[in-house]
Amino acid sequence: MPKICIIGAGSAAFWGSWTRDLCVMKSAPGSTITLVDINKERLDAAYKVARRYAGELGVNVKIEKTEDRRHALKDAEYVINTAFGGHDYTETMRRVGEKHGYYRGIDAVEFNFVSDYYSILSFRQYKLALDLASDIEEICPDAWLCQLANPIFEVTTLLQRQRSKVKAIGFCDGYIGIYNLLLAIGLSPADADFQVAGLNHCIWLTRLRNKETGEDAYPLVDDWVANKAKGFWDNHDLSIWQETLSPASVDMYKIYGLYPIGDTARSFTWKYHYDLETSKRWFGPLGGTDSEVGTLVRLDRFQKWAERLMQFEGNPNAKLTEEIPPVKGQNEYSDFIDSAELGEESRLVLNVPNDGILPQLPGDLTVEVPVVVSKGGRLSPERPNPLPRRLLDFVILPRMLRAEWGLEAFTSGSREMLVEILIKDPRTKSEKHARETIDEILALPGNEEMAAHYR
Amino acid sequence: MPKICIIGAGSAAFWGSWTRDLCVMKSAPGSTITLVDINKERLDAAYKVARRYAGELGVNVKIEKTEDRRHALKDAEYVINTAFGGHDYTETMRRVGEKHGYYRGIDAVEFNFVSDYYSILSFRQYKLALDLASDIEEICPDAWLCQLANPIFEVTTLLQRQRSKVKAIGFCDGYIGIYNLLLAIGLSPADADFQVAGLNHCIWLTRLRNKETGEDAYPLVDDWVANKAKGFWDNHDLSIWQETLSPASVDMYKIYGLYPIGDTARSFTWKYHYDLETSKRWFGPLGGTDSEVGTLVRLDRFQKWAERLMQFEGNPNAKLTEEIPPVKGQNEYSDFIDSAELGEESRLVLNVPNDGILPQLPGDLTVEVPVVVSKGGRLSPERPNPLPRRLLDFVILPRMLRAEWGLEAFTSGSREMLVEILIKDPRTKSEKHARETIDEILALPGNEEMAAHYR
Numbered sequence: 001m002p003k004i005c006i007i008g009a010g011s012a013a014f015w016g017s018w019t020r021d022l023c024v025m026k027s028a029p030g031s032t033i034t035l036v037d038i039n040k041e042r043l044d045a046a047y048k049v050a051r052r053y054a055g056e057l058g059v060n061v062k063i064e065k066t067e068d069r070r071h072a073l074k075d076a077e078y079v080i081n082t083a084f085g086g087h088d089y090t091e092t093m094r095r096v097g098e099k100h101g102y103y104r105g106i107d108a109v110e111f112n113f114v115s116d117y118y119s120i121l122s123f124r125q126y127k128l129a130l131d132l133a134s135d136i137e138e139i140c141p142d143a144w145l146c147q148l149a150n151p152i153f154e155v156t157t158l159l160q161r162q163r164s165k166v167k168a169i170g171f172c173d174g175y176i177g178i179y180n181l182l183l184a185i186g187l188s189p190a191d192a193d194f195q196v197a198g199l200n201h202c203i204w205l206t207r208l209r210n211k212e213t214g215e216d217a218y219p220l221v222d223d224w225v226a227n228k229a230k231g232f233w234d235n236h237d238l239s240i241w242q243e244t245l246s247p248a249s250v251d252m253y254k255i256y257g258l259y260p261i262g263d264t265a266r267s268f269t270w271k272y273h274y275d276l277e278t279s280k281r282w283f284g285p286l287g288g289t290d291s292e293v294g295t296l297v298r299l300d301r302f303q304k305w306a307e308r309l310m311q312f313e314g315n316p317n318a319k320l321t322e323e324i325p326p327v328k329g330q331n332e333y334s335d336f337i338d339s340a341e342l343g344e345e346s347r348l349v350l351n352v353p354n355d356g357i358l359p360q361l362p363g364d365l366t367v368e369v370p371v372v373v374s375k376g377g378r379l380s381p382e383r384p385n386p387l388p389r390r391l392l393d394f395v396i397l398p399r400m401l402r403a404e405w406g407l408e409a410f411t412s413g414s415r416e417m418l419v420e421i422l423i424k425d426p427r428t429k430s431e432k433h434a435r436e437t438i439d440e441i442l443a444l445p446g447n448e449e450m451a452a453h454y455r
Numbered sequence: 456m457p458k459i460c461i462i463g464a465g466s467a468a469f470w471g472s473w474t475r476d477l478c479v480m481k482s483a484p485g486s487t488i489t490l491v492d493i494n495k496e497r498l499d500a501a502y503k504v505a506r507r508y509a510g511e512l513g514v515n516v517k518i519e520k521t522e523d524r525r526h527a528l529k530d531a532e533y534v535i536n537t538a539f540g541g542h543d544y545t546e547t548m549r550r551v552g553e554k555h556g557y558y559r560g561i562d563a564v565e566f567n568f569v570s571d572y573y574s575i576l577s578f579r580q581y582k583l584a585l586d587l588a589s590d591i592e593e594i595c596p597d598a599w600l601c602q603l604a605n606p607i608f609e610v611t612t613l614l615q616r617q618r619s620k621v622k623a624i625g626f627c628d629g630y631i632g633i634y635n636l637l638l639a640i641g642l643s644p645a646d647a648d649f650q651v652a653g654l655n656h657c658i659w660l661t662r663l664r665n666k667e668t669g670e671d672a673y674p675l676v677d678d679w680v681a682n683k684a685k686g687f688w689d690n691h692d693l694s695i696w697q698e699t700l701s702p703a704s705v706d707m708y709k710i711y712g713l714y715p716i717g718d719t720a721r722s723f724t725w726k727y728h729y730d731l732e733t734s735k736r737w738f739g740p741l742g743g744t745d746s747e748v749g750t751l752v753r754l755d756r757f758q759k760w761a762e763r764l765m766q767f768e769g770n771p772n773a774k775l776t777e778e779i780p781p782v783k784g785q786n787e788y789s790d791f792i793d794s795a796e797l798g799e800e801s802r803l804v805l806n807v808p809n810d811g812i813l814p815q816l817p818g819d820l821t822v823e824v825p826v827v828v829s830k831g832g833r834l835s836p837e838r839p840n841p842l843p844r845r846l847l848d849f850v851i852l853p854r855m856l857r858a859e860w861g862l863e864a865f866t867s868g869s870r871e872m873l874v875e876i877l878i879k880d881p882r883t884k885s886e887k888h889a890r891e892t893i894d895e896i897l898a899l900p901g902n903e904e905m906a907a908h909y910r
Contacts, residue, residue, distance in 0.1 A: 110879065255871065271878050271886045278885070390867070393859040394875065397852070404848040412845070416710065420849065423726050424565065426881035430733070431726045 001030035002341050005076040007069065007132060008083025008149065009035035010042025010309075017329045018082070019050045023059050024326045025334035027341040034072040035065040037083075042306075043067065045313040052312075053320045069132070073139040078337055081132060082148045084116065085124035087299055093121050093441050100437040102427050103275065104290060109425055111399045113267045113290045114201050115298065117150040119406035120421055121441065123450040126410045129155045133163035144340070144377055146171055146333045152351055153200035154403045156366040158410070160353045167377070169336070170351025170366060172200050174262030176330045177244030181205075181259065184232065184245055185220040192217065196261045197358065197369045197384040200351050202268075202399050204258040204391065206384040221259055225250050238284025240294045248272045248282040256391040266290055268395050270426065336373055343375035350379070357381045360392055365400065415442070415454040456485035457796050460531040462524065462587060463538025463604065464490035465497025465764075472784045473537070474505045478514050479781045480789035482796040489527040490520040492538075497761075498522065500768040507767075508775045524587070528594040533792055536587060537603045539571065540579035542754055548576050548896050555892040557882050558730065559745060564880055565725045566854045568745045569656050569718065570753065572605040574861035575876055576896065578905040581865045584610045588618035599795070599832055601626055601788045607806055608655035609858045611821040613865075615808045622832070624791070625806025625821060627655050629717030631785045632699030636660075636714065639687065639700055640675040647672065651716045652813065652824045652839040655806050657723075657854050659713040659846065661839040676714055680705050693739025695749045703727045703737040711846040721745055723850050725881065791828055798830035805834070812836045815847055820855065870897070870909040 006018060022033055035050065037043035047065040054061045066072050073079065094105030102108070107118040118125070129147065136143050145168040147155050152170040159168040175196050182189050187210070195207035208217040224232075229250055238246055241263060248265035251272075265272070265282075266289055272282040279287035286294045312318055328334060332348045339346045347370050354367045361367065372380040387396065405424075409417035415438065422434035442451040461473060477488055490505065492498035502520040509516045521527050528534065549560030557563070562573040573580070584602065591598050600623040602610050607625040614623040630651050637644050642665070650662035663672045679687075684705055693701055696718060703720035706727075720727070720737075721744060727737040734742035741749045767773055783789060787803045794801045802825050809822045816822065827835040842851065860879075864872035870893065877889035897906040 255875070269875065269878055270883070271875070274885055389859075390863050390872070393856055393863055394872075397856055398879075401848055401852055401856075404844075408845050408848060417845070417849075420710070420724060420726070423724055424853075426883075428725070428881075430729055 001032075002027055002077050002337050003032045003034075003075050004078045004080065004337070005034045005036060005072045005143075007036050007072075007079065007081045009065075010037035010039050010046045011082050011084060011149075017331050018080070019046075019053050020324050020326060021328055021331055021334040022337075023050075023054050023057055023061055024328050026338045026344075029060045032062040032064065034076070035063065036067070036069050036072045038067060040067060042309070045309050049309060049312045049320065052316075053324070056319065056321045057326055070135055070139060073135055073143070076136075076140045076143045078144050078146060078333075078340075079132070079136060079140070080146045080148060080333055081129065083128055084149045085118075085122075087116065087302060089124075089446060090116055090118060090121075091299070092444060092446075093118075096441045096444065097437065100433065100440070101429070102425070102437070104273075104292070104295075106422060106425065106437060106441070108273075108290065109402070110270045110273065111267055111395075111402045112201075113273055114150070114263065115290045115295055117201065119151050119154050119403055120409070120418060121450075122151050122154060122406060123410065123447075123453060125149065125151060125155055126158055126407075127449070127453075129159055130162060133159050133166045133168065136166050137163065141165065143167070144169060144336075146336065147351075148172075148331075148333065151200075151403075151406075153202075153366055153368075154406055156200075156351050157364070157403060158407055160366060161364055162411075169379075170200060170368070171331065171333050171336070172262075172349075172351065172368070173329075173331050174201055174264075175203055175349040175368070177242075177262035178205070180242065180244045181221070181261070184228070185217070185224045187217055187220055195370055195382060195384055196349060197382075197387070198264070198367065198396060199399055199403075200366070200368050201262070201266065202264050202396060203261050203349075203368050204256075204264070204387065205261050206258060206387070208259075218259075221253070225253065233284075236284075238286070238288075240286060240289040240297050243283065243288065246283050246288070248288075251282070252395075256395060257388045258391060263289065267399070336377070339373040340375070340377035345372055345374045347372050350381075352379060352381055357383055358387065360387060361396070361400065365403070409454070413453050413455055418454055456487075457482055457532050457792050458487045458489075458530050459533045459535065459792070460489045460491060460527045460598075462491050462527075462534065462536045464520075465492035465494050465501045466537050466539060466604075472786050473535070474501075474508050475779050475781060476783055476786055476789040477792075478505075478509050478512055478516055479783050481793045481799075484515045487517040487519065489531070490518065491522070491524050491527045493522060495522060497764070500764050504764060504767045504775065507771075508779070511774070511776045512781055525590055525594060528590055528598070531591075531595045531598045533599050533601060533788075533795075534587070534591060534595070535601045535603060535788055536584065538583055539604045540573075540577075542571065542757060544579075544901060545571055545573060545576075546754070547899060547901075548573075551896045551899065552892065555888065555895070556884070557880070557892070559728075559747070559750075561877060561880065561892060561896070563728075563745065564857070565728065566722050566850075566857045567656075568722045568728055569605070570745045570750055572656065574606050574609050574858055575864070575873060576905075577606050577609060577861060578865065578902075578908060580604065580606060580610055581613055581862075582904070582908075584614055585617060588614050588621040588623065591621050592618065596620065598622070599624060599791075601791065602806075603627075603786075603788065606655075606858075606861075608657075608821055608823075609861055611655075611806050611808075612819070612858060613862055615821060616819055617866075624834075625655060625823070626786065626788050626791070627804075627806065627823070628785050628787070629656055629719075630658055630804040630823070632697075632717035633660070635697065635699045636676070636716070639683070640672070640679045642672055642675055650825055650837060650839055651804060652837075652842070653719070653822065653851060654854055654858075655821070655823050656717070656721065657719050657851060658716050658804075658823050659711075659719070659842065660716050661713060661842070663714075673714075676708070680708065688739075691739075693741070693743075695741060695744040695752050698738065698743065701738050701743070703743075706737070707850075711850060712843045713846060718744065722854070791832070794828040795830070795832035800827055800829045802827050805836075807834060807836055812838055813842065815842060816851070816855065820858070864909070868908050868910055873909055 097105035156170040193209040552560035611625040648664040648666040
């Protein structure tokens with residue numbers, strides 16, 4: 001009978017899935033779910049709709065709400081952090097970057113084009129995660145902190161270093177792109193033994209076998225790449241979040257020797273991202289999730305989810321279980337809770353402390369790998385084969401360094417290091433250019449605390 | 456009675472010092488020095504002048520010459536590789552880069568502005584070092600390969616990985632910049648216990664103590680930085696190769712917490728290198744060794760050295776030991792030979808396989824640290840304290856990655872990776888831009904073998 005606390009419960013992006021998944025999971029009966037949000041209107045709507053959903057399903061879940069995080073943490077066993085600084089907020093900062101000549105903003109660079117994944121300007125997320133972890137240490141030290149909001153790699157690495165007593169895990173559904181690949185190559189998910197490994201938003205197919213025969217199934221990928229991919233692209237308009245089957249993913253596979261899974265190809269090399277025309281070539285007619293066009297589609301979807309929540313609230317006659325069928329989605333936090341509570345082992349793709357899992361990378365950062373979860377949340381991570389040196393040196397280590405830069409600037413509170421990070425950006429013309437851009441972003445309304453932090 | 460072989464013996468840049476140092480070293484009497492060069496005219500001049508120099512000194516050194524490297528390696532115990540692809544050659548490649556908008560050429564980037572230190576386009580140096588090592592394995596497997604020509608970090612790392620049976624060490628006199636710092640802070644070299652550590656052309660003062668009292672002498676550096684540096688800059692025009700006391704070095708010290716020694720500040724951050732105006736601010740009126748002005752001064756010096764050699768040859772009456780006083784310089788290969796031969800221990804700054812010396816860096820690359828050399832060339836490297844995380848993440852690891860990129864492209868013979876390296880360059884506008892630049896450089900006369908290698 002798990003006690004679950006959801007931080008940022010009104011967050012539009014996560015709404016649909018958490019309500020459903022936490023109501024349909026095996027360990028749901030008897031559980032308590034406490035919703036927390038600083039947006040009272042959203043919180044109320046989420047609360048009402050969640051109660052109705054649980055009621056329709058007839059599942060015995062106790063749903064509570066509060067604006068007081070510390071109150072909610074009392075007795076919590078699972079703290080799910082979905083809180084995001086706000087898309088309006090990130091878009092405002094992006095606009096200042098664009099005004100200064102940084103296409104898609106200063107956080108959009110070759111090693112991190114994921115639109116709502118800020119690593120330089122992620123002050124709010126870093127601060128919130130540390131504060132939350134500090135509260136957990138004090139109030140519910142045995143709770144699991146399940147980090148769902150970006151930047152997951154940076155946040156979980158920061159927690160691992162600064163709040164190592166808190167059991168923090170990162171959850172990202174990016175890896176499910178593997179299912180698109182399996183569909184394309186004609187291997188049933190039930191027959192596939194796959195392993196992905198890397199950093200969050202940067203994961204690679206380190207194993208693909210036929211489960212029954214044990215045979216290597218990578219040749220099916222090679223066949224698709226050589227003979228079918230072009231036909232696929234000619235007949236499918238790739239939309240947002242469909243990077244796994246994009247020309248960019250195929251290009252990376254050819255160069256680095258492992259297939260990039262999920263939205264991995266959203267980042268890595270300016271070659272895919274110089275401008276909209278370029279990204280259309282690599283990601284389809286919208287130019288991918290992160291182009292100026294893809295971003296509009298993405299934000300529009302978030303908006304619609306938020307509106308849908310309000311519509312459900314305003315329409316007491318709507319049958320919610322018809323609108324949101326009670327079938328578990330592919331987010332894995334409910335699986336994690338089920339395994340921890342009921343002891344039925346599950347194999348999940350999680351972001352966990354490296355500590356030798358990938359010995360080519362430092363031990364004190366977080367890696368994304370399959371992990372077997374058992375009773376009480378015991379974690380047994382898989383240890384993939386060594387990654388190809390070229391992949392490490394051209395992609396993974398540069399990505400890691402970018403995280404380190406953002407974390408070092410945050411940890412030291414140094415505006416000078418923010419400027420130096422920006423000086424490393426291809427689009428910076430001069431030290432003055434970098435300095436003025438940083439200063440203008442930090443001077444935005446809403447960034448007062450951030451400006452005081454980065455002295 | 457060491458048998459020494461000098462590859463590239465006619466090379467103007469090294470001429471003055473090798474003749475002198477090998478004639479005045481303690482183990483010189485009875486030694487054999489075989490000069491090798493592919494430039495017959497230079498080789499003849501170097502040979503004649505060296506014989507005269509030894510004759511004037513009255514030292515019993517047998518000097519030989521040959522254009523046949525394999526012949527020279529027979530019985531060699533020390534192979535000194537000073538051969539450089541040629542300044543005309545690197546300048547020609549630089550010009551193609553500049554034509555395409557790459558200020559100071561495509562190998563001049565924030566992490567490697569050292570003018571004759573090519574890591575992308577260093578095919579000739581990589582090839583020569585591997586061929587030489589392969590000959591050594593076959594002909595004189597117990598010989599030491601002393602690498603003096605750039606790029607030392609990349610070449611010695613490559614040798615360590617691909618020709619690990621050959622005992623290769625890198626020698627660079629960059630670290631002697633420490634003596635300028637000691638002079639500035641008023642600490643006599645005799646009283647200074649200093650330790651530098653890092654990668655070649657990227658070394659840091661990891662220890663500075665008063666030898667007698669054991670007291671930390673870093674406060675003297677802080678005092679100079681705070682109270683005297685500005686006055687020094689106001690009254691001294693910094694020339695080339697004087698980076699240790701430049702505003703750039705002080706800036707790096709303030710940001711990274713350890714003082715950069717030698718020409719370390721030549722690289723690292725565009726902030727110092729955007730254009731001539733910028734580099735004048737950081738390196739003095741010439742804009743440092745690597746600006747368009749500094750480069751002219753540097754090449755002019757090489758030219759003068761070459762002319763001087765020819766003048767000595769053409770003037771049999773010149774008293775060479777007056778022109779080049781027989782006092783050992785600060786290159787360390789003669790000290791190394793002395794210690795190995797005579798067993799008098801010496802503490803030298805060398806580039807040696809890391810293998811745990813700096814455990815924050817991979818074991819299979821070369822690091823520059825003080826090493827105690829004893830009989831037979833036994834090496835006991837010092838193990839410095841851990842480097843500051845900020846220094847690692849912002850400077851040393853990005854520098855390391857740049858080396859890895861160049862080596863990966865060379866090792867795999869992949870033109871695609873050369874293009875990808877260039878795509879990572881801030882100045883590249885498009886994939887086409889990168890591709891055309893690489894293709895044009897590889898199409899230069901003299902690059903036929905290189906063009907065939909990078910398919």
